[in-house]
Structures are given as structure tokens and as C-alpha cells.
Amino acid sequence: MNAGFNPQAVAVFALIVGATLALSFWLASKAKSASGFFAAGGDIPWFVNGIAFAGDYLSAASFLGICGMIAFYGYDGFLYSIGYLAGWVVALFVVAEPLKRLGKYTFADALSSQFRSRGITAAAGLSTLVVSLFYLIPQMVGAGVLVRPLLGLPHWAGVVMVGTVVIVIVMSAGMVSTTYVQFLKGLLLVTFSALLTVMILQKGLSVTPEDSPAKPLEPQSQITRPDGQVLINGKSKSESAFRPVGHILELPGGVKETGPLTPWGYLGTIAGSKIVTWSSKTVNEADGSTVVTYTPKVQQGSDLLQPGNAPTFAGLKSGKPVERLNFISLMLALFCGTASLPHILIRYYTVRNPAAARKSTIVGIGSIGFFYVLTLYLGLGAMTSGSLDVTNNNMAAPLLARAFSDSLFAIISAIAFTTVLGTVSGLIIAASGAVVHDLMTTVFRVGLSEAEQVSVAKLASVAVGAIAIILGILFEKMNVSFLVGWAFSVAASANLPALVMLLFWKRTTAAGITAAIHVGMCSSLGWILLSSETYKNVYGLDPAGAPFQMSQPGLVTIPLGFLTLVLVSLVTKRRMVDQP
Amino acid sequence: MSALLHGPNPGAENEPPENPAIQARNARLGLRLFAVYGLIYGLYVVVGAFMPGVMNARLAGVNVAVVWGFGLIVLAFLMALVYGWLCNRPLAESQGEGSR
Numbered sequence A: 001m002n003a004g005f006n007p008q009a010v011a012v013f014a015l016i017v018g019a020t021l022a023l024s025f026w027l028a029s030k031a032k033s034a035s036g037f038f039a040a041g042g043d044i045p046w047f048v049n050g051i052a053f054a055g056d057y058l059s060a061a062s063f064l065g066i067c068g069m070i071a072f073y074g075y076d077g078f079l080y081s082i083g084y085l086a087g088w089v090v091a092l093f094v095v096a097e098p099l100k101r102l103g104k105y106t107f108a109d110a111l112s113s114q115f116r117s118r119g120i121t122a123a124a125g126l127s128t129l130v131v132s133l134f135y136l137i138p139q140m141v142g143a144g145v146l147v148r149p150l151l152g153l154p155h156w157a158g159v160v161m162v163g164t165v166v167i168v169i170v171m172s173a174g175m176v177s178t179t180y181v182q183f184l185k186g187l188l189l190v191t192f193s194a195l196l197t198v199m200i201l202q203k204g205l206s207v208t209p210e211d212s213p214a215k216p217l218e219p220q221s222q223i224t225r226p227d228g229q230v231l232i233n234g235k236s237k238s239e240s241a242f243r244p245v246g247h248i249l250e251l252p253g254g255v256k257e258t259g260p261l262t263p264w265g266y267l268g269t270i271a272g273s274k275i276v277t278w279s280s281k282t283v284n285e286a287d288g289s290t291v292v293t294y295t296p297k298v299q300q301g302s303d304l305l306q307p308g309n310a311p312t313f314a315g316l317k318s319g320k321p322v323e324r325l326n327f328i329s330l331m332l333a334l335f336c337g338t339a340s341l342p343h344i345l346i347r348y349y350t351v352r353n354p355a356a357a358r359k360s361t362i363v364g365i366g367s368i369g370f371f372y373v374l375t376l377y378l379g380l381g382a383m384t385s386g387s388l389d390v391t392n393n394n395m396a397a398p399l400l401a402r403a404f405s406d407s408l409f410a411i412i413s414a415i416a417f418t419t420v421l422g423t424v425s426g427l428i429i430a431a432s433g434a435v436v437h438d439l440m441t442t443v444f445r446v447g448l449s450e451a452e453q454v455s456v457a458k459l460a461s462v463a464v465g466a467i468a469i470i471l472g473i474l475f476e477k478m479n480v481s482f483l484v485g486w487a488f489s490v491a492a493s494a495n496l497p498a499l500v501m502l503l504f505w506k507r508t509t510a511a512g513i514t515a516a517i518h519v520g521m522c523s524s525l526g527w528i529l530l531s532s533e534t535y536k537n538v539y540g541l542d543p544a545g546a547p548f549q550m551s552q553p554g555l556v557t558i559p560l561g562f563l564t565l566v567l568v569s570l571v572t573k574r575r576m577v578d579q580p
Numbered sequence B: 001m002s003a004l005l006h007g008p009n010p011g012a013e014n015e016p017p018e019n020p021a022i023q024a025r026n027a028r029l030g031l032r033l034f035a036v037y038g039l040i041y042g043l044y045v046v047v048g049a050f051m052p053g054v055m056n057a058r059l060a061g062v063n064v065a066v067v068w069g070f071g072l073i074v075l076a077f078l079m080a081l082v083y084g085w086l087c088n089r090p091l092a093e094s095q096g097e098g099s100r
Helices: A007-028 A035-040 A046-056 A060-073 A075-102 A107-112 A116-149 A155-204 A263-273 A321-340 A342-350 A353-382 A394-404 A407-441 A450-473 A480-504 A510-529 A532-540 A554-571 B010-014 B020-050 B050-054 B064-087 B093-097
Strands: A220-224 A230-232 A248-250 A274-284 A289-298
Touching: A007 A116, A007 A155, A007 A407, A046 A342, A046 A353, A046 A407, A060 A075, A060 A116, A060 A274, A060 A353, A060 A394, A060 A407, A075 A107, A075 A342, A075 A353, A075 A480, A075 B020, A075 B064, A107 A116, A107 A342, A107 A407, A107 A480, A107 A510, A107 B064, A116 A155, A116 A342, A116 A394, A116 A407, A116 A450, A116 A480, A116 A510, A155 A263, A155 A394, A155 A450, A220 A353, A230 A532, A248 A289, A248 A353, A263 A321, A263 A353, A263 B093, A321 A342, A321 A480, A321 A554, A321 B020, A342 A407, A353 A394, A353 B064, A394 A407, A407 A450, A480 A554, A510 A554, B020 B050, B020 B064, B020 B093, B050 B064
Parallel strands: none
Antiparallel strands: A220 A230, A220 A289, A248 A274, A274 A289
């Protein structure tokens, strides 16, 4: 399904991007110093910072990925919502205040503050760079996915567009403009998601008869011939399109329509309904053509409201031990990952003091938690909206909006786009901070004045942005949430052991921290690259041949990071600079 | 809320340094709350992994999975508010609790 060019959507989109750019130019005058560029001079009010946390954190994976996963598989997408939010508990209760106290611009500052160790700064700067780049890939891929139906442009054009706009935002005023872009985006995203949820509840649920023109129970297919000709449901692409999906066959009590529902009543009604869900299968035929078949399946709503329907979590029902461990490993990585993400951690340096760091985290948890509660309604609303694209679950939330009106579709798509802009800006700042402040100034001791640091950081932003554009085009086919899980695992394995032990174990040494970061980063990265899921999705190899059948490394590599830190610290003597 | 959105307070550069005793009390409090939440989250993950039947049991018109999931999100926010409130208390009020 392809909506093609939509003038209204383009107008709204242009308006939002234009307003964002105007704002960042206006704020640009405020950021002349390095402190202004990297940390907004520590001048951001805590409430703004709190909402900016939401704007920074709620990425394309949250909005497009989770809603899409719930729309296709039910509760399984909500597992991500729960894990992503729970991670904030670690950030607030354990990390926020000490991190603010110890550091200046970057996460590496905080880790090496007691040791003044170049080894730590190098390791932490490198892990910041690696995690930020991995996190950038799904955001850029998400941007490409979004522009196709919105603007009728190819994938690469979306990626280049986001990359360019973000580079301009970051270049113009660094952390100040990035913060306000994220603040606006967070506000818009939460407000319009709430509005959409109210509309879903007002509309209630209704039945689509089996024999209606929507043909809710008829399979669909796409055949791609060796000569490039594409047939959709048996006809050529120009005269046929996929039928929108997302239908209810039966409501509890045999009614045809429920009318407005309460939030709780909505879930109860879903549980008692029979809902059509879709699965797909790709077969390469002997004559060289590729056939993708989409098969409907009638499921009881109560089954969809429990874990284990998505392919990723199928093990929870089939009972394979490896897949159960995989689930635990993912949930552990989500829990530990949030407080280890460099682009989130640098936001603690934009406020004045530890108390402001605490207060802004509480505001962040409130707005992010509220949004994640809404994701269940948005996802289930899309599941039953009759407007889903059977080929692409990332578009579920915007298409749900289109089921209500074209203008809402335009607004939601534009917000989804600014969602990508906000998160990408934060990631690029984090990465350029790691390059300039950590690696160049501290590790390689390149003598740079404040003004030179800002200039070099801007150059680094362009370079990181360009790399992100290339990766976003290369990884077009990759699943967005799979890649985000990847970034969380690496962040948690590399950064969390160092951060936690530095704060709570007095015998931690510089060598211990450095070793833990390297071991955590390399082991989790290596594991992912050699896992069965990567074999299948990235290399196109037989997954059974992969050394690691469990695709989520966190359960092993996070403890490994802690163990490394303890062992290395015990055999090296603690050297500490005298503190004033 | 508008007062919160005002720019930085120009006098804030001179704010008194944090009291280390309050800092230590808040850090202890944070760890306790973290332990409570971590336990509830950990239990949710383990039950989800090994006891799918429990997650599917009916509760409050839906099922355990939905109630527990929502509960974890709401609880995080409530505990955050409680933490924020307790951290702002002056030291004297909490000394009894700290020595327990």
C-alpha cells in the first residue's frame, strides 16, 4: 500500500521542520562556548529538561516500532514499553544525581573524574561513539520508512533529508537548539498520542462482516518475477493494491458496535473479541520469482493480550529454554540499558545541579510513562482500525490516524518525523562530544581552545551525520526494534558496570573500569554479530550455523562486565588523585 | 507551572553546596526504592518467562499480564514522586529512619 504524495501532509511537515529550524537559528546566539555547545551551559530549566528527556528517549522505535508491534502481535510490543520505562528507575534512583555531581560534559568525564585516567576516557568515549552510531541506524531507517507514504519519496531521500536537517540543527546551536527541539517534540508527541487515544475510545469497536468488501479472511500475496514485474493479489501493481487489514469478526455479547468505551472497558472488550491477525511467509520459487504470502488468522482477543505471539517471543509459548532465556536477557538489557545510553546521560549536564537532575528525571518518567500507557491503546486501536498495511508494521500509528482523518494523518506523520529529528540530534551531539571532548582533547591531548572545540565538534557532527546517512541507507531492510535492542545491550554491557561500581564500590580502580568497558562492549558486540538472528537477518546465512543461538547477549555480557571490573580492580592497586 | 519555565535564576551560582549528609541519605533511599522496584520487575520477567498460565489468568476484567504491566509503569511514576518528595525533606525529620 502506498498513499503517494499527500499535499496536506507535506504542508504540515514543511511547517514543523521550518519552525524547528527557525527555532534553532534563533537559539544559536546563545551557544558560543564549549559548555554551551555540549551542555547548553547548564542553563536548561528542569521542567524543560524533563520533557526533553521524553523527546530524546521516545524515538522512532517507541512510536512507530512499539505501536506497530502491538498492532500486529498484541501484548508483545507492550513488553518493550514496560522495559524501556523500567530502565528509568535505574536512572533516577541510582545514576542521576551522582552523575551530575561528577561530570562536566560527557559520561566519560564522570567515570574518570576520580582517577583522571586517559584509559577510562578513551574507553568511555569509544563506547559512546559505538552505542550512538548503532542507535542512529534504526532512527535513520525509521525516517526512510516514514517518507515513502508521507511524501512519496524513496527510502534514501528520507534518510538524506533527516540527516541534513539534523546536521543543520546541531551545527547551529548544539545542545541548546537540540534541547528545545526535543522539548517541542516530546510535548507534541505525548499530546497528540493522548488525543488519538481519546478518539479511539470515543469511536469504540465495531465488527467487520466476513463477506464485506474488506474481505477480512482472504489471504493476500505479492509475487516478484525475475524480470522485476510485481503482482499484488494476482494483478499487476498498477491495477491492484493490498487490502487494508485490521478487523474484528466478533464482539462480546454478539453486538455489532460498542459505542464509546472507558479505557478499562476497551481492554475488556478486546479480550472478549475475535480479531483477525496476519502472518507472512516468503518463498523463493525455482523460476527465480519471490512469493510473499500474507495469511489471516482469527485469534481470541484474550490471547493477544498476553505475551508470546510475536516471532521474537514465540518461545514463551513453545517453551524452548533458549527462547525463555532470550526473553529474560532482552528484558534485562532494556532495564539496564536506559541509564547507560550516552545521549540520555549527557542531558544531566544541561541542568544546574543534582536536585534539578532529579526533578527533571521525575518529569521525564511521568511523561514517558504516560506515553507508554497510551502505546497499548494506539497499538490495539490500529489492530482494529481496518487501515493497517499488511506489509509494513512500522506504519501502524500514522495509518491509524488516517482512519480518523487525513489532517490527523498529516500531523501524526509530521510528529513521527520530528521524533526522528529530536533523537538523532541528541545522538549526534553525544557522538561529537565523545570525539572532541573525550578522544581529542583528553586522550590525544590536542590543545584546543573553547572556540576551537566548538568548531571541531561541528565538523565532527557533520562527519557523524554523514556516516549515519550511509548506514541508514545500507540497513534499509533491517527491523527497527531489533536494532534498538542491539544498542541497549551494548550500552548496558559496556557502560552500566563501570558506572554502578564507580558509585558503590570503594575498591574500584581505573584499570578495572577501563577493562570492564572494553570487555562489555566487545563481548556484547561480538555475541550479536555471531548470533543466529544476525546470521538470518543480516548475512542471510543459515541461523543454525551461528555460534550463539541466543540472540540477546545481556544476560551473559552484563554480569561479565561486572565480573571483569571486580577481578581487574582486585589485582590492580587503587590510585586516586587527592581530592580537595 | 509557568514559574518552572522561567530562565535560570541569576543568583543560583552562589547556591550553598549540597549537604553531604542529605546526599548520603538520598542515595540510600534511592537504593532501597530501586531494590523494591527491581524485585517487582524481576518477578514479572520470571513469571512471564516460565509461568505463562499466571499471566493469562483473568484479573479485573482483563488479565494479569495487562494489570501487572500497567502497574509497573504507574508504580515507577509513583515511586519517583515519593522519592522526589522524600529527598526534599530536611535532615532532622529523616534521621530516625536513617539510623534504623
